[in-house]
Structure formats: structure tokens, C-alpha cells
Amino acid sequence: MNDGRVKELEKPALETGASAWVETHQRVRYAETDQMGVVYYANYLVWFEVGRVEYFRAQGFSYRQLEQEDDCLLPVVEARCRYRAPARYDDLIVIRSRIAARRGVTLHFEYEIARERDGQVLATGQTVHVFVDKNFEPREPPERVQHKLDAMIE
């Protein structure tokens, strides 16, 4: 049975070595809802991506530049999300993102999505990424980027 797996998501992915949270604010779009009257579940992964990009920007780091100038992509190799309370149309939400770990070419992010109005946590999640070149071959990120990543995590 997968009891163990579900419980495991309750505790933070990493107690040590994680960076500080970066917050991004969004308003829920009509397009993001479904006929259940709440946000469709796949859209939380879109919000994770928004949070991830703003995380990099807050660290003085442009993901766009990484792709365009450094031939360095960061595809997702694993994603998970735990849904705790539904986000609804027009809600203001805050996406909290941070790097949980970096090991070589692998980068672990974690996220928390909360409703601004009352602070209710709506979802938590993690994504795992691998640095690759445009042929999807794993590669070390540029030194400049490695230094910034290491500084983020400390």
C-alpha cells in the first residue's frame, strides 16, 4: 500500500540546506478553473513554474538568459503536488518557491501556494530538474550560475 508515500509528503522535503522562500503574487484566471468550480489541478504546476522563474529573478538571475545565451535548459524530471484546499476564480494567491537542494546537474525546488486573504495553504509541491544542453544531454550549468546557485543555498 502507498500509505507511506502519502505521509512522506507531509514533512518538508529537506530540513537542511534549503534556500529562503521567494514570494510571487498572482490572481486566479477564469481560464484556470474547471467545471468543478475550482482551479484545475494541472494549473498548479504552471504556478510552480511562475514561482520558479521569479525565484531566479529575485536572485539576480534570468532563466531566459540561461536558455538563450548559455545553451542551458532546465527541464522537469519529476513533479508532485499535494492539494489541500481549492483555489477559486479571482482569488489572490501567493506562490512561495525555494531551492531545496542542488547536487551536480540536479536541482530540487519546493513550493507552497497560499490564499492571500486568510493565509490558507492551498497546495504544496516539489519539482526536480536536470541541467541539459539543447540536445537534452546533461551538462554542468555555467560557472557564473553555479556560484549564484551555491550562494542561494549557502
Place this chain on the structure above:
Amino acid sequence: MNDGRVKELEKPALETGASAWVETHQRVRYAETDQMGVVYYANYLVWFEVGRVEYFRAQGFSYRQLEQEDDCLLPVVEARCRYRAPARYDDLIVIRSRIAARRGVTLHFEYEIARERDGQVLATGQTVHVFVDKNFEPREPPERVQHKLDAMIE
């Protein structure tokens, strides 16, 4: 460190008690790609949903009817996906879905997405659902449905 957690996804979620796979075929839409030239990661969760609905249909069971006639919704409380190889525009894919477990009001699905051309597995994943009424209060599914679900799992 979350080594353990990542490895855990390699093995099937459940060796026993799972139902047979149901296969659904789809073609990758242009809309589903992103500028990396591959399918955007959140769209795999959309494919899981497509597979899930066709799973029910293959068992003589309509999710639409469940919502409309039985006041019974099946929101996702947890989702995860492991991305193994990128799906690309115009690929024919097969989505394999099955129920991994049912315990009371909780239903566990698992999925495998493969490329038809060569059988390459592109992604594997799981979702966990809770039967609720339209006020999002947990409820037992209708007896008719419970019998069908039990028959699926055996």
C-alpha cells in the same frame, strides 16, 4: 536528502490489488508544446485525466454521470509525475491507466504514458482522489459505483 523518495518512484506503486490497465490513444497537440520543443510538463496531468475518464468508461462507468446524477465529485488531492523522455509535437501516445487502490472514500490511480512508434515510456505517475459531494465534503460513492470499483480491483 530526498534520494529515497525519488528512487521509490522507480518501482510500481502497488504490486497487488491493482486493476488491469486501460489504454487510451492521443496525438500530441501543438498547443501542448513549449519553446523547449517538447510537451510542457503540466500537460501530462491533463493526459492522466483523459486516461482516468476512459478507464471509467471502459468499465461501463461514466464520470460525467457520477457528477451530474450522483452529486459525487472526485477531485485530486495528490498528483505526481516522473518524466523519462520528452513527448513531442504530433507524436502518437498511449496513456495506460489503472486503479491502484481504493480505501473508503480514497481512490488511487496510476498511469504510464508511452510513445506508440517505439513503445518508449515517456512518463509514469500517480494521482490520489477523494469522493466528495458538491460542497466538497467527503462521501461514500453510490453503491452501484462501489460495486463496479470493487469489481475493477477484484
Place this chain on the structure above:
Amino acid sequence: MNDGRVKELEKPALETGASAWVETHQRVRYAETDQMGVVYYANYLVWFEVGRVEYFRAQGFSYRQLEQEDDCLLPVVEARCRYRAPARYDDLIVIRSRIAARRGVTLHFEYEIARERDGQVLATGQTVHVFVDKNFEPREPPERVQHKLDAMIE
């Protein structure tokens, strides 16, 4: 031939009776791009929706409230978009929205989407809506709303 129709889109839909523009700012999401390296064309209609909702809010008017408290929905009966230059990942864009006309239960919006960096217009468009109740029967909007709409247009 439809030469005439295409040219017609070049000129503003309405020279008179239109309200002032309301501006909304967004950043292009990775999820919104496609493998052409630009934003997928359907996503401009999502931006129109974002602009429309913020238009109402700027006028002291909540579309969410209209749906929830007034049993009044505003589905789209016609949409069009002219694409002038591609929006790209991470661009900051401004969505300009205004009501072009109201006639009974019909509301006409128009939009302009521009890149913030240099003011380049990326797209222009229009949507036409009908006020309906939850059974999709056309209905007059509540008086309170009619007054606000009339005040917007003048």
C-alpha cells in the same frame, strides 16, 4: 474573397461611444509558449479575459460577484484576434481593455496587447458577450450593473 473583412480589422471597431482603456500588466509564462518559440495563439484570448476582469475591477465592479450573487454570466459569443508581432517568454506585456459598446444584453469589448519594453503592439482583438442567467437564457444585467456600465461608456 475576404480581403474586405481582413482590412476591416485594421480600423478601431468603434470611433464613438467607447469607454477609456484600462491597463493590466502580465509577464509571459513558459507554459504560454509553443515550439515555435512564441506564445501560442489561443493564449491571447486568455489575456483578453484577464484584461476584461481587471477592466470591471477598475470600474469598482466584480465579475465574480456578478456570477455568484446576481445569477448573471457573461459568456463570449464571438472573439477575434489580429496577431501583429509575437509575444515571447518572459516579456512584460500590457493588456489594454475597454467596452466598445453595450446594446441591451450584448456587450462589446476591445483589446490591445503591447510589449512594455518598447511599446510594440503585439495583438488587437474584440470579444462580444451576452448577459445570461445560469441556464444560459439572455437576461438584463442587474440595474446596479447597468448603471455602472452606462457610466463607463458615458
Place this chain on the structure above:
Amino acid sequence: MNDGRVKELEKPALETGASAWVETHQRVRYAETDQMGVVYYANYLVWFEVGRVEYFRAQGFSYRQLEQEDDCLLPVVEARCRYRAPARYDDLIVIRSRIAARRGVTLHFEYEIARERDGQVLATGQTVHVFVDKNFEPREPPERVQHKLDAMIE
């Protein structure tokens, strides 16, 4: 006023020179609905894209190949959709697509989306495209493609 423009959409874009319709069948996804309980309006443009690609395929023509081997993209420069009746979750729909006209580097498509169950037309629309190279400079499509396109239209 734009009365004229709206009426214009009622009649077929082109009485002459249009190709035969190609039909594609799809089932409405949960992801495609919104909280109004119907399909979100931008998703009809995704269906147009699906129909367009299948149109090419039915003519022995691969849009994927055009992009990959011929350095020839076909971005949308204009799109419009008239919504006549709402598509709903789990509906089987048929997308009818055809080329309305080709003039040099410009290609006009038109679409009709109907519900399979009763033939009810749900939406009609048009898109206009320009053949470009990967730098988005207009270009003639390859001769091989031009011959096929001309044969389609007759």
C-alpha cells in the same frame, strides 16, 4: 457600430475556391471546461489547430515535416470564432476544417465544430496564416507543398 461585421460572419467566408472539409473527432476534456460548466472559449482555437493539422494529414501532408525539414512555419496572423452553443465536458465533437483560400504566402482556413450526438453546430471560425521561415520572414512554401495546396483547393 459593428452590426455589419457580426452579420458578415454568418455567411461562409468564401463561396468559391474552397477545398473539401476534413473531419476530426475529439472528446471534450475536463481540463477544457471552466466554472461556467462549459468549454472555455480559448480552447476552440486549440481545436481549430487540431483540425488544421489533421486537414494537412488527410491530404498526405505533414505539418511537422514542414517545420522540421522545410524550415517553413505557419503562424496565425488572424483568428476569429463565433460561439453558437456551448460544448460540454465529455461531449464527442467533430471539427470540420478546410482551406478557404491561398494567395501567395497567405493561407485562409475555416472551421466548423459540431456535437456528434445531434449534429448541433457549436462554433464556426476562421484563421489566417502566413508561411514564414524560422526568423519569421515571409517565404513561399516549398514547391512540393504548393502543388499539394493547389490540388487541395483545386
